Amino acid sequence: MTAAVSIPVLLSNAVSRDAGASSPASARDRDAVAACQRGEREAFDALVERYQRDVYRLCFRYVNNHHDASDLAQEAFLKAYKAIGRFRGDSAFSTWLYRIAVNTCLNFRAARKPDAQELPDELPAAAPRADDALARAERSRRVREAVARLPEKQRATMILKIYQDLSHEEVAQILGTTVGTVKANLFHAMANLRKLVGSVEEAS
Amino acid sequence: MSRHLSEAELVDWVEGLADRGAREHVSTCGACRDRADAYRGTLGLAAETDIPEPSPDYWETFRRQVDHRIARDAVRPTSLPRWLVPSLAGLAAAVGVAVLLRAPLPASAPRPVADASLPAWSALPEPEDVGLDLIQALAPSAEDAASESCRVAYDCLAALSDDETAAVAETLERDLDGRSL
Numbered sequence A: 001m002t003a004a005v006s007i008p009v010l011l012s013n014a015v016s017r018d019a020g021a022s023s024p025a026s027a028r029d030r031d032a033v034a035a036c037q038r039g040e041r042e043a044f045d046a047l048v049e050r051y052q053r054d055v056y057r058l059c060f061r062y063v064n065n066h067h068d069a070s071d072l073a074q075e076a077f078l079k080a081y082k083a084i085g086r087f088r089g090d091s092a093f094s095t096w097l098y099r100i101a102v103n104t105c106l107n108f109r110a111a112r113k114p115d116a117q118e119l120p121d122e123l124p125a126a127a128p129r130a131d132d133a134l135a136r137a138e139r140s141r142r143v144r145e146a147v148a149r150l151p152e153k154q155r156a157t158m159i160l161k162i163y164q165d166l167s168h169e170e171v172a173q174i175l176g177t178t179v180g181t182v183k184a185n186l187f188h189a190m191a192n193l194r195k196l197v198g199s200v201e202e203a204s
Numbered sequence B: 001m002s003r004h005l006s007e008a009e010l011v012d013w014v015e016g017l018a019d020r021g022a023r024e025h026v027s028t029c030g031a032c033r034d035r036a037d038a039y040r041g042t043l044g045l046a047a048e049t050d051i052p053e054p055s056p057d058y059w060e061t062f063r064r065q066v067d068h069r070i071a072r073d074a075v076r077p078t079s080l081p082r083w084l085v086p087s088l089a090g091l092a093a094a095v096g097v098a099v100l101l102r103a104p105l106p107a108s109a110p111r112p113v114a115d116a117s118l119p120a121w122s123a124l125p126e127p128e129d130v131g132l133d134l135i136q137a138l139a140p141s142a143e144d145a146a147s148e149s150c151r152v153a154y155d156c157l158a159a160l161s162d163d164e165t166a167a168v169a170e171t172l173e174r175d176l177d178g179r180s181l
């Protein structure tokens, strides 16, 4: 039998650029980084414009609110600007930028609140809604809350793989781990998420 | 393959990347197929979860704010996380010192400085780029969570002894790059 089963990941959330090493996007990034390193400030504006939405969305997945997501995304770009002089191009610029964003979010969470490192009880059952759009919005909210309760590594892996649509290799680079660990963390993240929102899954 | 698939192998199977041995195993093993199906189903549920989209006008504001922060940072080159600054300012007040940060804004942002001695992955000032494991280790534990006294940096810092406070103040002074405390 065949095992070719496609992943049901929505591409609407995926980053639109081509992150391949020789793609036009990565060539543009390299040029912009080089210009930044020469002190051309406007070149960084172009990078911000290119990645602001992805970085914001990554941060939002961590904090689940616009205000903090916006603040953290700006913080990530500020750190990237300050550190861009030592970016050597060993990875894609986007990979490097995401690592900064993930670190910024982790630091924020560590400083702000003692988030659960263990799985809590299942979330309270959602109120039934007749309207499909409302039901979907409610389901999304509950999944976001459940994601926020995942253990740190599982959450980071899930956000980068599913919501930023990065490859296993890119996620491994960003998190400083192996591809095998990324896959195992992703599998465990889905198992834990299932426990937390099991009732939603059945309802859908 | 006579054993059940590992988690990573199941992920490969769902993505159509499993080797022949794994494919043959799943074709005859209900347990592995069930685990893979459950994983795939939850993946779909997670993937269709969207987040609120800011208005199109927001991004222009976002870029202006990044610009502003880069310019502002030119006179406040601190490696401290932004959200810690209010806490540390509170500490400074508590030990009876004033932080003087009244230098004029610069006309342009600073040029980033290359530091070849750092690895490419050192994206952040070194104290912050400690990696996921260390960040996790530094996160408050469940016991800390139960203790209200250590919930935010300010509380932790306020609980320091006089000697410890003096040491932190000295570190702050260094961090603030010579501006007097």
Ligand SMILES: [Zn+2]
Pocket (backbone or CB within 6 Å): B003, B004, B005, B025, B029, B030, B031, B032, B033
């Ligand atoms: Zn099996």
